[in-house]
Amino acid sequence: MDTQPSAGAWQVRISDQHGQVLGCGVLVSHRDVITCAHVLSTQKKRPTGPFVLHFPRSATATDTVAEVVQDGWVPIGPNGQGDIAVLRFATSLAADVAPATLGKGRDKQGRSAKVFGHPRGVDHGVWSDGRIADTVGPANELVQLSGGMARHNERIERGFSGGGVLVGDRVVGIVVSSVTGSERVAAFMIPMEVVAGRWSPLARMLDDHNGGLVTPAAAHHVLGQLDGSEALLHHQERIVALLPADVRAEIGPPPHSLAHIVDSCRTRQDLRRFADLVKYFEGPTALAEALETALDRHGVPRETPSAETPDVLTANQVRNLTDALAHMRYFLDLATRRVYFETFARRVRDKLHREVTLAVSNDVYADARNLIEVCLPIAGSLRLFVDGIPPADRTQGTGFGELMLVVEQICIERILTDGERDELVAQASTAPDDVLNAAQRACVDPFESVATADRTQADQLVRRIESLSSRADQLPRIIQFTEHLAASLPELRSALHDWGDRVSARLGAHYVDVATLRRSVPSLTVPLERPVMSVQLVPDSIDRSQFLLAIVLDRGGAARRQLVASDQPQPLDELIRKVDATIDRALEIVDYDDTFMIEVAVPRSLVTEPVDTWPITDNFLEDQIGRRFPVVLRSLERMREPKVRSQWRKKWKLAQAQRDPDPSAMHFLGHASTDTPLMVRETLRGDEKLLLAMGGPPARQPDKPAPDAYAAALSAGIAYLLWVRDPELEGTMRTRLEEALAERPVRALVDVVAAWRAADAADDPLAAELTLMVCDEERTPTPSSGPDLNAPTRRRS
Secondary structure: OOOOOOOOOOEEEEEOOOOOEEEEEEEOOOOEEEEOHHHHOOOOOOOOOOEEEEOOOOOOOOOEEEEEEEEEEEOOOOOOOOOEEEEEEOOOOOOOOOOOOEOOOOOOOOOEEEEEEOOOOOOOOEEEEEEEEEEEOHHHOEEEEEOHHHHOOOOOOOOOOOOEEEEOOEEEEEEEEEEOOOOOOEEEEEEHHHHHHHOOHHHHHHOHHHOOEOOHHHHHHHHHHOOOOHHHHHHHHHHHHOOOHHHHHHHOOOOOOHHHHHHHOOEHHHHHHHHHHHHHHHOOOHHHHHHHHHHHHOOOOOOOOOOOOOOOOOHHHHHHHHHHHHOOOOOOOHHHHHHHHHHHHHHHHHHHOOOOOOOOOOOHHHHHHHHHHHHOOOOOHHHHHHHOOOHHHOOOOOOHHHHHHHHHHHOOOOOOOHHHHHHHHHHHOOOOHHHHHHHHHHOOOOOOOOOOOOHHHHHHHHHHHHHOOOOOOOOOHHHHHHHHHHHHOHHHHHHHHHHHHHHHHHOOOOHHHHHHHHHHHHHHOOOOOOEEEEEEEEEOOOOOOEEEEEEEEEEOOOEEEEEEEOOOOEEHHHHHHHHHHHHHHHHHHOOOOOOOEEEEEEOHHHOOOOHHHOEEEOOOOEEEHHHHOOEEEEEHHHHOOHHHHHHHHHHHHHHHHOOOOOHHHEEEEOOOOOOOHHHHHHHHOOOOOOEEEEOOOOOOOOOOOOOOHHHHHHHOOOOEEEEEOOHHHHHHHHHHHHHHHHHOOHHHHHHHHHHHHHOOOOOOOOHHHEEEEEOOOOOOOOOOOOOOOOOOOOOOO
């Protein structure tokens, strides 16, 4: 027997508990039926029922009992408005019963329509055909039905009330009344948009953008795929909290059964959002794949973003784009231009499966115009060309920023829906300008120039970041931007995290990746006011065993105070005691800030000095300086060598801009390695390498040493070096580092190593043998007579 839903599978016959047929209804969800209030009772008070529902077009359905819902009783008002009732039942639907596809009725004038009813003596029902006339009644809340519906033998009469008026494949209203007499006959319906105005849950079922109602088969199939879901086991309440407000209201307060949640997702769009959230928290599992297969099988579409702006250019845009290309520094170079074109052709072939040919000539303008002509017929190819330009060619002053501005105005790729974008813009427009720009800077390429924005430009800023492409293994830039905003704006953090979870779910991202980003974001933003006590030890020009001491207190580079500047060289032991004494003064000045750290700039001859073990004393006990504060080394020679400054700056910026934890950012060199310094330097020069870790200390050498791995790292610009002073702990260090770098970016090593050192040495012998060198290129701690740094004024309680 065929049990698929028929065209009238939504039709309902309503009887009282004694079997008396009262009228008709329209099934609008898996458990709700719309009818007229007068079908159930002529009284103002909500009837208690129960009422019996029968599905006349079903071959398998059994009668079910329903009651009027609390907010679904709108009796006839004094002016004739209202007359709406909603019945709800608890049993499951048969396979050949399905909710109606709804539509609006006021705009259907002149359209053919038909309605099914149960007049007295015809329990199986009859059809009545006619046309939609026009609106009538108070506030135009009724629509007149004309033609055969009013005149022929099967005209609308008692028994049709509550029946659905069908135009095409959509139910656009319910029959409410008819007028008969010797001179005039007429019939009327309440259009569905009026019903939705009286009972709000119907509004989302009526919205064409919601993709229609979920069929019982789809709901049952999806429910079957969710058995054993880890996401629902651990995150069910969070998933419910992220659903639209009207769905949450339908679900009600916890505890929630899974069947009830699925049943409350009445529209295809609601079900898609719920399923996307489950997959988001579930991760890339077989269950998530099976769930997506079930959605595809039942035609539950993905929610689409705003339309992408096509690559159709005006003459002025072509001129601006040509000029931007021709004025880009590296595009002017013939050899580089050839590399750009070859890279572009390869990317188009690999990503767009198209073949393009671009010849290079001595005329840069002709080549620019030729590139534009090749790109225009291939959607997205112009952005593909720009994305293929290497990061090193995007620095400020190269013209790349100007080119990007032109390209983004021409071909804007959208990934957000209009509602998502409007919500984020509303949040971003309340953020301070410096927070907006810091978040923007954190989610773009470290070498890319960016325009400063303020809160009045939040819409343009969001659209620009939305249009930026991301690597396949990265979260979209707009998600990164939002998480940076959330980290800096505690008052908006909850709302921004909700937004990020919903959008990430729709885009097919996974919660574990977003959670990793959230954990790393606070460490991405180095506090601008972090106080650093910079110690410099400069060898005496006559007696190299003695040193000149300079100590500067630096707070974010904006304020410095010189604490010590000796002009008499002294032995190292004496200077260590001076450092200990100076710490007290520095802490008082910065009001005992718990982010206080110490860096010691040393010559090559002191690189092996275990600075972190220097003693620090108080009135009670002696301890090691590295167990109290983060302590790092700096290279005195690097600060004085201009030839390595460019590479050092590049590596420092790459480390500060590292978005995702990645153990491969480390190059590990065992203490028995036979790699030559040149080999080490070439390995470290790659953009992906940000840290050199060594399984043993550098050899103790004079100020002008023979080349070794340490020197190779300085020459390659590496800003982070870490070594273990005891080679026996080499394996332990490597394992611990790989674990740490899988969770945190390289720049977090200062705090990671500080935490290790703070542990009991008996429990963690590795921490007592580590030396960390961090050379901050943006802050050179030379003695300064700059702005004084005073202790903050204390508030009296």
